[in-house]
Amino acid sequence: KAGVTQTPRYLIKTRGQQVTLSCSPISGHRSVSWYQQTPGQGLQFLFEYFSETQRNKGNFPGRFSGRQFSNSRSEMNVSTLELGDSALYLCASRPTSTDTQYFGPGTRLTVL
Amino acid sequence: QKEVEQNSGPLSVPEGAIASLNCTYSDRVSQSFFWYRQYSGKSPELIMSIYSNGDKEDGRFTAQLNKASQYVSLLIRDSQPSDSATYLCAVPFGNEKLTFGTGTRLTIIP
Numbered sequence: 001k002a003g004v005t006q007t008p009r010y011l012i013k014t015r016g017q018q019v020t021l022s023c024s025p026i027s028g029h030r031s032v033s034w035y036q037q038t039p040g041q042g043l044q045f046l047f048e049y050f051s052e053t054q055r056n057k058g059n060f061p062g063r064f065s066g067r068q069f070s071n072s073r074s075e076m077n078v079s080t081l082e083l084g085d086s087a088l089y090l091c092a093s094r095p096t097s098t099d100t101q102y103f104g105p106g107t108r109l110t111v112l
Numbered sequence: 113q114k115e116v117e118q119n120s121g122p123l124s125v126p127e128g129a130i131a132s133l134n135c136t137y138s139d140r141v142s143q144s145f146f147w148y149r150q151y152s153g154k155s156p157e158l159i160m161s162i163y164s165n166g167d168k169e170d171g172r173f174t175a176q177l178n179k180a181s182q183y184v185s186l187l188i189r190d191s192q193p194s195d196s197a198t199y200l201c202a203v204p205f206g207n208e209k210l211t212f213g214t215g216t217r218l219t220i221i222p
Contacts, residue, residue, distance in 0.1 A: 033210065043156070043200065043212040056209045090155055092210075099144055099204045103155040 001027055004093050004104030012110045018079040021107045025072050025093030032074040033101060034066060037088040049074055078109075086111045114139050114205035118213035126221050131188040133216050135201030138182070145177060145184045146202040150215065156200055160186060191220045
C-alpha cells in the first residue's frame, strides 16, 4: 500500500497570506490527524477528522482550520500567516480498528 | 493537562552498547503506547507499540511497559550509527488524541 502523501513538500509564504496543505491517507484509512512540529514546542496536535467530521481539536487559534472529503483526503488551511507559523506540518492516518498512526513526509512551511 | 515526558538528551551511546530511552505519562487510563523514530528533517516513523505490562521485543528493539508506575521505555540492543535519531514517545489521551513527548535525541558513537 502507498503511504500517506502530503503536498506540497515545501512552501514559502509571507506574513498575512493564507496557505492550504493537502494530505492523502493510506488507502482504507478514514481517520486523518494533523500536527505542527517546531523546535521549541515539539509535535503538537492540531485536529483529527474521521468520515468528514472533526473529532478532536488541539489548542490552536481559529486561523487554523481543516476539512476532510468523502474520499478521506484532508486539507488544512492557515489564514493570516504569522512568523510563528513556520513549522513542519505533519499529517497522519490510522485504520479504524487501531490507534496506530502513520505519518506522511510533512510540509515544511516557512513564513517570511 | 495530559502529559508525556521524556529526557531531551542528548544521549550518547557507544556503538554496540544498549541504549535506554524512558518515558512517563500522566493519564492512568491510557491503554496503548508508541515509540516513533525521527531522523533529522524527516517525519516520525513508528517502530514499536505496546499495550500490555511487561516487555515486547522486535528485533533489536524492546519496549517495556509498567502501567502502575506510568512508565514506558525503549531499549535498543547492539546500537548502530543508523540508530542516531530523535525518539518520540506517544500516548493517546481521551478519544485517541495522540500526545507526544518532546523526544530524546540519541547519538551512537562509532
